[in-house]
Amino acid sequence: MYKIAKENLPALFQLIAGERELYVPVNNNGQVNFAAWTEGAVVDLDTLKSVKSPKDAFFPQSENLYTCYKDGKKITIQPEELQNQNFVVFGMKACDVKGVEVLDKVFLSEPVDSFYAARRAHGTIVALACHEPEESCFCKVFGIDCAEPVADVAAWMVEGELYWKALTEKGEALTKAAASLLTETDEAKVEAEKAAIRAIVEKLPYSDLSLEGWNGDALTEKFNSPVWEDLYKPCQACGTCTFVCPTCQCYDIKDYDTGHGVQRYRCWDSCMYSDFTMMAHGNNRTSQLQRFRQRFMHKLVYFPANNDGMYSCVGCGRCVEKCPSSLNIVKVIKAFEKQGGDQ
Amino acid sequence: MQRIGVFVCHCGSNIAATVDVKKVVEMVQMEPGVVHAEDYQYMCSEAGQAKIAAAIHEKNLTGIVVCSCSPRMHENTFRTAAQRAGLNPYMVEIANIREHCSWIHKDMEEATKKAVILARAAIAKVNLNTPLQPGESRVTKRALVIGGGIAGIQTALDIADAGYEVDIVEKTPSIGGRMSQLDKTFPTLDCSACILTPKMVEAAAHEKIKIYTYSEVEKVSGFVGDFTVDIRKKARSVDANKCTGCGVCQEKCPSKKAPSEFNRGLNTRSAIYTPFAQAIPNVPVIDRDACLKFKTGKCGVCEKVCQAGAIDYTQQDEIVTEKYGAIVVATGFDTIKLDNYDEYAYNQSKDVITSLELERIMNAAGPTKGHLERLSDGKHPHEMVFIQCVGSRCSDNRGKSYCSKICCMYTAKHAMLIRDKYPDVNVTVFYIDVRTPGKNFDEFYRRAVEEYGVNYIKGQVGKVILKPNGKLLVQGSDLLDNKQILKEADMVVLATAIEPEPSVRQIATMLTASIDTNNFLTEAHPKLRPVESPTAGVFLSGVCQGPKDIPETVAQAGAAAVKAIGLLAKDKLMTNPCTAKADELMCNGCSTCANVCPYGAISYEEKEVNDHGIRETRRIAVVNNALCQGCGACTVACPSGSMDLQGFSNRQIIAEVDAICR
């Protein structure tokens, strides 16, 4: 275990950024999101959650796949280069790290998504324990311990000092690279911090949320439930929940004519949109009820069914905070719980 | 994917001298969809069109781009050619590489580059073209002529003689127009009334002609073949059916101080009046602003003296709604106001008059019974000065930039008439140029100079000064002798510029006919379609289109009539298929489009739709293709982009933008 004083973090960032790209939570006009560290960037490690999850570090909101060039009647295709430089994501939370694990299930299983795989191979995650969890958090429900994140490096911020512990080879390598700024220390303070965090987590309103009945076997029963009919109504079909979510993985592939070549790129899509999975014959989900149901069925039923029971929700609570109509996955789970109780 | 053929025209050397047409052919072949490209000397020629037809057949072309002159010139030619070869005419697009390229650029490389880009834009558009089918609309076999001067009368007579109903709407109490105010006409010097009056009578008597005098066009809706027009018949206060035209009412009318419009305000008339003796109809009107009965409630003399009981003070304006297939505008002209020309002392001296006023003075029915005399003191003048181009050919904004065309000739006429009748009067004419193109015109002018001794001075008049003794001092310059001239005159006559009758603006707006900066109505083409307005079904007759003299006016009136007859002779018309269309699955039914439609072409229907499986009844915009003129205002007002314009669709225009910007 190492530590570094908070005021020395800029030096650490500079050091890391000197040899590889570094993504940190940056405050831009009041909103904190992960962004490439630059000299003068306002790094914000105090705000618990970035607005968008840091999943873009591995699965960017949009990325080019290849470009077609035309010369006369001849067309050449130039594929986009895969990530080949190492980079660091600093300050991810335990839930966000778990979110990457969910994405791994999707993109690293066959057929492997080479763009994603290249980024995963070159990325090192420094995860930060949640100093003061908030009422929208429910990572505990998914077995995540926000007091002890599992990543390449785990870190804690205690009394003005950042504690640093490498957990993987990549983590060790990064530690070595940053060694000049780190000093060795024991784990006493960190243990106290962990205990404090866990105590707070116990008090969070959603921590006792029950996922009973939500699993890969619940398909028909949940799908056909009348509860959706009432639940979806406030949904205005914006994609906010999917865009802030650390586990949503759907994307669309589109072409853009630049005038001197056509770029084929992919970009996040949202199952909340009426043109989601639009095909020549139209859409396979025609109502908002169907689209709304899809999102939660996917996270709580279809995904666990295909991934050894792993839910594709990590309880980060971003959707709880950002939904314009105050809808969220917690309300969905509770609604079913209530209905179950009523029966 | 379309199969596009590109045809690049040399236009002789008009294009080929500046644009490397071979290079254009080579470059456009790289464009998506292009399967054929060739160049030719004159694409619009029969041989050129045959090349297009051959390519359509040989290469199974589905779309055509012609790189040539402006589509305003030959779009129709090429569309027709394509149609003859079995292609939908709306699959043709023109890249204007002459007016917009070869004629304005000198550098060949640059012009060629631009021509290729313009061609690309047209190709990109054609790629998205779809075959369009014109609709049909019926033709109402009746024409409206707005204006009852010689232009309107002649047009009406010609249309009526061809067997079609025609209505004349004239805003003054009588038809006749400006020509009825003229004394003699050039270059024959025959009496204006003598040749006009028979035409007026003929029109009035014609069984196919209906005349609305003292009436104005109030509202026009509809479109070519099917106009609906509201005509306001102003209250005459005299029952035209009862009136015998005896004239007693005018004699007895105690209110005789209203300025006579017919005599240009040089004398007065009674409150109940017919503008002139030969007026048609010979039914007086009561000028309610001048009539004592209307002003004070006391009088009623005319009612008492009218044997026929035709006076009706309670008469109201009446709106008549009629349908017409064609409309001819013949609104004529007026002379300009001389408020900007203080230097000629027009407003200071009664002896400075306009030429039109001189016409009235010379006329036996005029204010002086035809005697040439000074209006200030009734004395016979000895020295008369004519000043040409007053307000015409003006380089500043006080007057008009154009030449009024008729002034040179009527001034020569006036000079000659005066010298002939009053050999004691010296006549001097100040002119910039004397313009006499026309049959027997120059001979006429030369007679004025050579036989009648009229003194022509090339030069402009700077000032006319009213002297205390009542005479006028004209300060001018003689450009040929290069000297200043001071000339004393008893009368000064100003050849005042003419301008379109001011009410033409409103009429043009109602007809959606375009108008130029001088308020002259614009022709559909300045050379090839000079009597048609760009608005289908609207034709132009007389000075409303541009200055002209009587024979030209009559000629144009006949031409306008022929165009109208050509339209009325059809039973059905093909409508422009480039109309707006709402995508019913995207339409919100919000009415925004209808709010901006100038033709009232959009209405709403409750319609059952199947939106990808969702069946519901929705309020949806429906465009009437016969009413829609294809302006596109609705397409931009529509927030969802549901409304689109066929032939100029969003995607087509965007494709052009992309092609130009890439």
Place this chain on the structure above:
Amino acid sequence: MSLNNEEFRPKIVAFCCNWCSYAGADLAGSSRLAYPADVKIIRVPCSCRVNPMFILRAFEKGADGVILCGCHPGDCHYSTGNYYARRRMTLLFSMLDYIGVENGRTRVEWVSAAEGVKFSQTMNEFVEKIHSLGKNVRLGDLRCRN
């Protein structure tokens, strides 16, 4: 003389209404009144057909200036189209100004069919203005840059 061989050649899109301005451009052509080849004309039926999206699209794809020409107010072939266009463009241009786009990059000019001289003059002026503003960097899509 500039040492820079890559002389800035702006891309300029001119939307012209069919009835007045396009004819005005034709007249400029037949009167041989030159203006730079940078100007490319797109024919639309009326100035009111021009959607603000077309203008933004042109900028997106690399245009350096966009000009809209229509009939003089009062002379619209469709009687009222240019009045709507006038309001739309006023508001659009104001918004572009508001978000920091140099406000000479957009222009509306009323050109009649008889104003070939004005058309040519306007285009010369506009091209000159765009030259003084330089390349449009604030309102283009980076992907479209060469």
Place this chain on the structure above:
Amino acid sequence: MQELISRAKELLADGTVARVLGWRAGDLPYNPEPAYFTTAEELENFVYNGFCGANLSKYMIEASKLEGKTMVCLKPCDTYSFNQLIKEHRVDREKAYIVGVGCKGKLDIEKAKKLGIKGIESVSGAEMTNAADTLTFQTIYGEKSCSYAEAMLERCHVCKGKEHMVYDELIGESKDTKDAERFAEVEKIEAMSPAEKFAFFQKELSKCIRCNACRNVCPACSCRKCVFDSTKFDSAQKANVDSFEEKMFHVIRAFHVAGRCTDCGECSRVCPQGIPLHLFNRKYIKDINELYGEYQAGADTESRGPLTNFTFDDCEPSIVTQR
């Protein structure tokens, strides 16, 4: 709130309405959600407090298609949106029983959170019956408080007034909470140099994630299919590949609602990235007011909107360069 509930029960009971559109208590103290109620029993969960910021007008588009009338709770500013929707034939006035609910300013929990208030367990001071001007939060990290005004939504600081523009009956009192100039922020930007303006908007818009929350909650953006989702303009780029797309999206969105936007402020309320989107709409409103005369969309249901109207002597677009 009790008065609202009992009135709703009455209206349901006597068959005047088939359902009630209001807010249901959330599972956190500040997250009530818009909801339909059809029985007295369901109405037990009805809530109306300072956190009921959502403008329910847009929900009436769908509700207008349902059988029977819907009792809808509209705050004064929501009624402008409703009127505008009537004008555009998007809602059926006959299908709505409008209860104009009192409003004393709505709260933005994000503002409280920005003040460092987190781990919220309960809130007091947000109830409509309470005239308190302080909000007290019980949190995991102790009791915290802030003034009501401090946590108010931006739109409430430029309140359009306490009058309802359309209603069938009124329940509860309203307060005009205006304490700032509506166009002050716009004026500040107008005064900047082009480079500063560009930098300002670049910074704000670079946060945009194109989630479409602003569009989807906007009562003026009621198109069945948005141009940005349609193939007709080839503008459906979906993602923020390039910063131009945000500009295109927001400028066009603002343009599409220009003259129709009532300035209800929902766009700014819901933006997950806190982009002051109202600055676009308000710029158009300011321009319209200055150039074409004062106009408040939704103040009535008949007037012609400024972009579907004109006068012969409107200013020329060049006025932009002259101002």
